[in-house]
Amino acid sequence: MSALSAEGLYKVFGRRSKEVVRRLQSGATLDEVKPLGATVAVADATFDVEPGEIFVVMGLSGSGKSTLIRMLNGLWEPSAGHVYVDGKDVAKLDPRGLRQLRRETMSMVFQHFALLPHRTVLENAAYALRVRDVDRATRVEKARVALSMVGLEGWENRLPQQLSGGMKQRVGLARALASETPIMLMDEAFSALDPLIRREMQDQLLELQSRLEKTIIFITHDLNEAMRLGDRIAVMRAGQIVQIGTGEEILQDPANDYVAQFVQDVDRTRVLTASSVMEPARTVVIDTEGPRAVLRQMREEQAHAAFVVSRDRILRGTIRDEAAQAAVSRGREGMREVLNTTPATVTADALLADVFAPSAESSLPVAVVDEDNRLLGVIPRATLLGAMASLTATETSGSGGSTAEAYPGSPPDGEADRARADAMFELQRGSASGAPAAGGGV
Amino acid sequence: MNELFGWRVPVDEWATNIFNWLDRNLAPLWDFIREVLGGAYEGLGNLLNTLPPIAVILVLGVLGLLVRGWLFGLGATAGLLLIDLMEQWENTMLTLSMVLVACAVAALFAVPIGIAAARSQTVSSVVRPVLDFMQTMPALLYVLLAVLIFSVGVVPGIVATIIFAMPPGIRLTELGIRQVDPEVVEAGHAFGSSPAKILRQVQLPLALPTIMAGINQIIMLALAMVVLAGMVGGPGLGQVVLAALNRLNIGLGIEAGLSVVILAIYLDRFTGALGSRSRVARLEKAA
């Protein structure tokens, strides 16, 4: 069963809200009801959120995100529609039932932190427990645990105003965590923070989430944030949800022009995964074959190297034509000694951004493998460059300097792409030098 | 007769009728008010005047020292001592009792009304014009009304003072609560707190400095009513000022006036310090 589901939710502000909802429900468009003068904040929102999922709602300012999230925990009553949490209809709960739901099932993190300024960090973190009349000792203990989860031990006795924005939001997060609710609502929780801190908070949230497996509904207007955090993303526009899907689905297959335009600026290398651009490996040989057979296959396929796998496609390594030739001249029957057993590999769900480093360090295509090291496909450098070509120019501008001769094998799609891609490779190489290639060698 | 319409709106008759009706039919209420206010005033006044002046002076001085520091403590002691040395002590204590009783009652009404107005737009829009009315109607009129109902003495003065001094208390309480960050209040709801708890744990503490400013305003307005109260038989410094006026005795007038000023400064600084000593007020200052 899903942790939370919304069915045909509407919220209309203004005098004739009932009528507006009725007309919308019977098929009128937003433009048609505009003359009635009401503000349609949310129109016909329907979605299910699975337990343990981070469900991101993304949209521009005024698209109805805050209104939507406030209907989920009953802070605002929907004009029509239902929200089901644990099978209970939130709109049908009386005030007492609502309070119980908020105490036990759904907590919330706010854009501007919403901490009590006159209470210490510890008291703020314990607020949800105090509301529940939990005894003092338990309150303090749980609040301390939550604060240490967000890295704030030692700050318990400070007041919120003595903290930086990032730390305040950690307190906000700790307050929600201490309440131990399975569902967490986060309304633009990181939007007020500056980019670096924001990134840090996103990492922290993902790290916490991998341990706690909460159901998180996260609101943002930042597509990159949505892509980073969201298991699934709902894109909102003017109160309507125009698409729901994984980040990749939304990028690769936008539901309409609006979404397409919205996502055109996103850093694709941080969303697209290796599996979305990989190609089938062509020259693949079985490790029991002899070097002669391998050389013949290379000749036939006009390749100068081959991927070597076991019978069940587990990647054993790569072999170059000159190495195979050397084995033949030395009269070897097997390839074991001449095999490169540490080819560049990445896993299927590796982000493209993490493919650059192994690709730059290897003269052969990067192998894409699953958890068992089975060969799924390869990413030749040309393919990676092709995927890069859809990147916006702004992302790599400024880091010029052609290093083309360092990579004699790289066939560029065009001069501009080439310079840009080279710069990107250079960056990746610089940052990856010394560190093991992402995805790990065999 | 109005020349244009040949007809006069008989507001005076209506008002008189309403007033007479109230006077006659609510007699038990008026009796009750007279008992309570009169009793409180007598009790407090007697207490303050049976204690030796020097003891009261020292207590007030030490209290001042505690809330504001030694400079204020010393200044207060000196000022109060001066009142005693001018032989205005007894009258000052009577005035103080009257002011304190009026302010306590005014605050007792102002804060809950302010809270109600902050929580309900309907209450707010009803209360606001009433407050405008109360604040702009000449204060002498309240005294007149109060005398007609309660006859001369200390009670009409206290009643008129309450009506006159209450509005800023209501306004500032409402303002203080409305000023509380709505997101913080929303957080209270989002974590399942009840409205009463949110009021107690979030709104009132955060509004406290503003509410205290309202109480301070109540006290200052009450002191401004001292002379008017004296006109209808309220004892204390007001009577002295009026006596000085009748006899054109400038010296006596200055003595009484000075006593009022000293009392006013003491109460103003004292309540001001109470307001700014709260954690919230100190936070606001630091921010």
Ligand SMILES: Nc1ncnc2c1ncn2[C@@H]1O[C@H](COP(=O)(O)OP(=O)(O)OP(=O)(O)O)[C@@H](O)[C@H]1O
């Ligand atoms: N209480 C209200 N009364 C009337 N209209 C409202 C109210 N609250 C929100 N709206 C309107 O509903 C629409 C959606 O607002 P909402 O706050 O949900 O947007 P949002 O996506 O959260 O935007 P933001 O990114 O600015 O927070 C807006 O047009 C807004 O003006």
Ligand SMILES: [Mg+2]
């Ligand atoms: Mg919003």
